[in-house]
Amino acid sequence: MHVIADLSIVPIGVGTSLSRYVAVCERILVEAGLSPRLHAYGTNVEGDWEQVFGALKRCHEALHEMGVPRVSTNLRCGTRVDRSQTMDEKTASVEAKLSSTD
Numbered sequence: 001m002h003v004i005a006d007l008s009i010v011p012i013g014v015g016t017s018l019s020r021y022v023a024v025c026e027r028i029l030v031e032a033g034l035s036p037r038l039h040a041y042g043t044n045v046e047g048d049w050e051q052v053f054g055a056l057k058r059c060h061e062a063l064h065e066m067g068v069p070r071v072s073t074n075l076r077c078g079t080r081v082d083r084s085q086t087m088d089e090k091t092a093s094v095e096a097k098l099s100s101t102d
Helices: 019-031 049-065 087-099
Strands: 002-012 037-039 042-048 070-078
Touching: 002 019, 002 049, 019 042, 019 049, 042 049, 049 070
Parallel strands: none
Antiparallel strands: 002 042, 002 070, 037 042
């Protein structure tokens, strides 16, 4: 099943600078064959359910291996069975409506 997800993986107990940990997770998502889209407070990703959630698990494991005592993930995800839809298509639909003169 195809899933589109917005995730924010938060290492806890490591101070205020988290970019080092974010970079590790972004690499894991790419290595999983995904095309993550980093934004200011998380990452959008899409792919097969097992692929996405397997990568999320690997992110948690990698951060714990780096000495992070706690990892909290905020996750929103959606699936469709009526038709196929990508992140690009979802964004394009809204942008088309914004540029409409109607």
